[in-house]
Amino acid sequence: MDGAGVRRRATELPDEPGVYQFEDDDGRVLYVGKAVSLRERVRSYGDPRSRRIAKMVQRASVVDFAVTDTETQALLLEANLIKRHRPPYNVRLKDDKSYPLVQLTDHAVPRIEVTRDPDDGATVYGPFTDKGRVETVVKALRETYGLRGCSDHKYSNRERPCLDYEMGICTAPCTGEITESAYAADAESAKRFFEGEVGVLADPLRRAMEQASSDQEFERAANLRDKLGAVEALHGEGDTAVSDAGSGATTDVLGAVIEGDRAVVARLHAEGGKLVERDRYTLDAPDGEGPAGVYRAFIPQYYAERELPSRILCSEDPADPEIERWLEAEGVTLAVPGAGREATLVDLALKNAQQRGGRADGVGELADALGIARPERIEGFDVSHAQGRSAVGSNVLAVGGDPDTSGYRRKKLTERNDDYANMRELVRWRAERALQGRDDRPDPDLLLIDGGDGQLGAARDALAETGWDVPAIALAKDEELVITPERVYDWDDDAPHLHLLQRVRDEAHRFAVQYHQTLRDEVSTPLDDLPGIGPETRKALLRRFGSVERIRAADRGELTEVDGVGAATAETIQTRL
Template sequence: MTTAAAFDPDPILKTLPTGPGVYRMFGADGTVIYVGKARNLKRRVSSYFRKGAHNAKTQALVGQVADLQVTVTHTEAEALILENNLIKEHRPRYNVLLRDDKTYPYIHLSTQQDFPRLSFHRGQRRGEGRYFGPFPSAGAVRETLNHLQRVFPVRQCRDSYYRHRSRPCLQHQIGRCTAPCVGLINQQDYARDVRHVEMFLSGQSNEVIDELVGRMEAAAESLDFETAARLRDRITSLRRIQERQYVSGARGDVDVLACRIREQTACVQVFVIRDGQNLGNRSYFPKAPPETTPEEVLGAFIARHYLGQETPGELLVSHELPDSELLEEALGNDAGHRVRISARLRGERRRWMTLAERNAEHALSARMSNEQAMERRFEDLQAALDLETIPDRIECFDISHTRGEATVASCVVFGREGPIKEDYRRFNIDGITGGDDYAAMRQALERRYRRLKEEAGELPDLLLIDGGAGQLAQAEGILEDLQIEGVTAVGIAKGPRRRPGEEVLMIAGRDGTIRLPPESPALHVLQQARDEAHRFAITGHRSRRGKSRQASTLEEIPGLGPKRRQALMKQFGGLKGMKRAGVEDLVRVNGVSKALAERIHAHLNG
């Protein structure tokens, strides 16, 4: 292949057809550096090599071209689809690239079973049952599943777990499942809950509420107040979900897309609205060459993001797209229904776009402040661990104790912006054999994720456990018991010489171990989370151990009960203050007699 400097385009340009097609530009090393489509190949490709004003991006591109090839298509819409496929295959440096172009996640209901299951699903929708979505992120799916489980106790456990139960699981104990696995509900009543789930996910939540209200009133009239109260709580929870998800004026399926570019960083904010419900939003940061306009980013993003995926009936965009008619035709042919792209918005739709634009600005500001280095680490982490998507949230657990005394577990949280300290948590571990790290880890994980399930809290994408296979097994068991899906559990253990950089990684559900190079950015972010969890656990352990030892010393004094011990600690601020106090000072504390004061003074001062 010739070099870029010696490339003469004239022989190729003379033979180009005037019909639609796709052109590929190659660099000197033979790699594809740009893919484009054209209504008229001859006119479009020739324009690159005319002398005249080109922007810096085009000048840089043309200066790198060493060869070009074209593919003729029947229509321009066909050219757009081929262009999209080639860009995904070759990822040319001068095209707008979508870094995270995984498929949208869905909720799957296995309606073919006697006792159907609700579950997280990503990928091809080939299995039996119904699929609801798409949702903008795995977090939005998990949040919706958690809400549904609080209102409609339909099982979410895996079939293998369900088939081998001999007694109800934790979900039944906290009122999130009716335990069909052990026959605590008949098929007819269970089917009613399943029907309500289908109605709610299909946008018929008002009809569900009306039915529940009717049942509640009938139960109250028959003096079955326990059932009436339970239905009342369901109705209240369902209305709260409606308030959070309902979008005023929304009809049908709509996506709202706003683009903002600042300092060569592009952000596309996508709000997903289905059947009048806001299923959430997500920020995308396409890789775009310098001087790319918002219109170019949006047009490329829509083609990369929607072709081959489920597309709603209407896309609302923040900028007029020059190829909107072509995109509508290609998306419509691909989706099997009409797709409209609208940029001139009024009234309520203008307010939706304003919200999306505001979120895009906020996402850009947050990303550009201090996130760039961490973002690269998270991208490397996705590749190193072969994750489906770049993780947005990591939670790391560690255990600290002194020979089994005052055991404390820590949970630290990291996002792409770094540590999220307001979400850190500590757990005082009790009721286990001292030094049993497996039991301590299991208790901490159960308390953490049971509460998140009950309160509809945000779950992590990656669960990092400081420890080996035993600790990781505890995490797998808790995630299974609580029916949490979409969370990847990873164990990080020190190497044989216990030196930084020699850590061994184990991923739940996969065989073997992973060792990353010491200079790996992915390893650095895991080490940072692990070390922060270790620090946080040690701090909590030392504090608890100090209080425990102070309390145990006072417990040895006859006649000094819990209330008097607490009063003394508050009065003197700890054992040091009590040691400095005289008998007369101790007597001033309510409930402490002179004889007791003398015993306290003698005990503390030997």
Template sequence: MYDADKQLLYVGKAKQLKNRLSSYFRDSGLSPKTAALVARIADIEVTVTRSETEALLLEQNLIKQSRPPFNILLRDDKSYPYIHFTAHTYPKIGMRRVRHKRGPGRWFGPYPNSGAVRETLSMLYRIFRLRQCDDAVFSHRSRPCLQYQIKRCSAPCVGYITPEHYAQDIEDAALVLSGKSETVSDMMADRMEAASEQLDFEQAALYRDRIIQLRELQVQQDVDTGSGDVDVFAISSQQGAYCISMLQIRQGRLLGSRHFHPDNRLALSEEDTLTAAIAQYYFTAEDQDIPSELLINHSLSEQPLIEQAFHTQFGQTPRIAHNVRSQRARWVELATTNAEQQLQTRLARDNQMQVRFESLKEALSLDSVPERLECFDISHSHGEATVASCVVFDQNGPRKSDYRRFNIEGIEAGDDYGAMQQALERRYSRLQGDDAPMPDILVIDGGKGQLNMARKVLTDLGIVNVILLGVAKGTTRKPGLETLFLETVDNAITLPPHSPGLHLIQHIRDESHRFAITGHRQRRDKARRSSALQDIPGVGPKRRQALLRHFGSLQGVAQASMEALQKVPGINRHLAEDIIAALRPKD
């Protein structure tokens, strides 16, 4: 179904097309949301398929490609977190968030959320002491890092472990990720006995500690779950809103959960919503991990169609069950409880956000409730790696898809006014060029100077109808003592600490600060992890390592004379000149 501008509104399937269309085009009995869809329909396009299964798969592909507004949309199309072993003599193990497995190395996953991955990685680092650093850091380390000191890495970067022993640890970790921790425990026991017979008691103690940690892991898994590869879906509805919770269980271990709040514009039933969500979750994703069982808390009339679609698309059909007992019943109950709690929390948050917006309207004496707020903040470390943040709130709360960061360049170090000016100019000149929506209120985290700077930028750009609001912290910087400046520094407003409108301002200000400081730390840490030697032609990983080993630090290399540099193996006079030119400031 298309509107007058040929924009896709809705995709559906039907065995009896006439009956399905007649249900939309009738004189009475339509829900308000369905009536809103029908009012916008200008054209209908029909595609005939050979079977219901083919129609279901085509429907999900079209929804994935066009994301029509009146279809059930999970609105969580982010890439999935995987555990990745790099293709290296000493593989790095870490988290990668991708849409599908790609590139060299070994992949384990996908996992339901990043928290489950981090928990698993922490366990593997603790037991097997596998490296976490990037190849650029690994290639020119001259001494072990802190991870070695706290027994989270075996220091392969400086040769403290042989490639053979490290490869053995990697294989053991891979077996644990595959659910075979019992097998690894048995192998560890054999190695411990062999090391003891050879009087290598230190190595035997290491194997003993690993066995104890693996046994603890096995006990935890057995108590928590049982066995099986299962995905559990549960739906809950309240006040016209839906929440679908999904639990992912692999090899009897609960890896984590995901929660979806579908935008159900046609007010479909719980059964139809859950059917559409399951179809979209599995049939639109690449490299989707298919479990052996699929548990649900609501019976589905289209269950045979979904099972046939699984067989057609993946060549395997998970067992779909609704009435289950024992451990599986507890999983379904847990997923249902999660869905109910998530929905209640979201509804309470939405209601609270509406109250806050209404309170802000009254506090600022506005004619109408604002719909969009934007807030800016600046973060840096003594002028290093300056980053500006822009966060966006609407009446549903943070709108994270509209968040933006700006790497600030070309200003004097520590010039917050210059950084704010650059960020505002880049943000709103782009919005003007793209004809994108402007905020109703622009919140500036700062006092009078920042507010005046923002006013100057908006005036220079010719932007009107945007309300400026400066937020100055109190003398003790305690929350609740802020002073608000509306439009000008002469119009100061002080709200009581319990004001919902003030809580909204504090929320968006704190969020902009969090977003700015996170971006600043990422930029600063990236710059500090890179070596100036990496940018010098002819100085590869081995020569960098030789230089750092010889002089002890990058500063030592920069202070070395021409003759001293040439004493390092592989450094000739021409290369020494290039190093001096790159590392020493020009006069």
């Protein structure tokens, strides 16, 4: 999409607050943004302010949008979409959390639940900032209207109502205790509540509270009062100021620093005037922006499911009217102290952001040594097989130098005794999934191939064939040489950046071998027919020698070193195998 195309699309957008998405030909979300005026904000992309955003616009083919009632809703929806789609051109907080939503599923008998990943076709309300509050409201709706919260599996083929029916929070449509039409009317009442008709839920709660009070059931009355407060506050979220916390006031002190293309935010949390928590978070550094831009990205994403403090102190003003209005509506004071004890706390937060926790910054030193952008996300690749059989590939992930097992993947490969072809197939598989939007992980900053020139060449062939633009290097085992397309590095044995690559390489190797052994142990071998060789002994032999051929070549002494193999069994193996 060029500048003229963006400006044409902008004329079709409303002059209202909302969220916009740039998407590529395959429907992958490249960038998500919020706007007071969708039309004016999208028009500005006709003349991008940075090379990074210009590249995003060139890749985009579609601009989608969603209108919101308020700018605060746009702010929260933007944070939710960033976390859900992980768009590559957005600044993202690394410990992604999502704002809670409420969905009524697209069933004849809809289910109500709090979720961060709504089902296709569901009626969705939110996002909401207070997870506890919205859960209280959903429970109150279920108690009042008997809406089901069970999974489809539990709902289907029941012969009698479950415990929810006995507890009075479900009318048991699963067993016909209520007709579908009557249930639909109750579900419609829930929709009316979320669409603004507060009395649909508040009035029954208030009547029940008054009745409990007159019956001197004071504990029940107090419980209903709290629910009523949550119900009324939910619809005021983003519009009604919360009272000052008084003696229970809490303060979050934020310090942000930028290190190349990475940003670090340190948070100090104080309660009753005493510091009780300290933590640090990493983000992608926003293009061409200083710490203020980091705060603009960090604040709405960090407080996705956390209770907001009474005050937030920053080293610089985020200068974002939507964030300021949202915090003000929630009763949160945002300040940039100039002097005194609060300024000292901000300085302390900045020092926490700058320190590295006593560990060498291997990621930063790797970037310097290779002359590349900081590789925050490194994916490692290795293949394993037994002379072509049970061939598998591993794809592991390290984020900030530490393993992230949620990003580990593995794949069965074509059975062939060709490490280069296997590596090419593995990397091509990863690249195609990324380009087709079928991989839920963000693109890595660097690929690390376990092997030498041949394996790296195979991986680079796969990258060239698919057009996936990610740098790749290799680490050869024997001499621990780092191989790039331009040169070979022989780093000191104690170099932190070499240790980082070794950890990723070794983890990829471990994960591949583990999967290969699992598959290999499931395959029948000539060992199965030998007397005295049970499943456990067979596995032990294959783990020790790697293949039947190597078992056949082993001498009697080597065989008896394996648990479960005595002299007689070793003789049987040598005689019969």
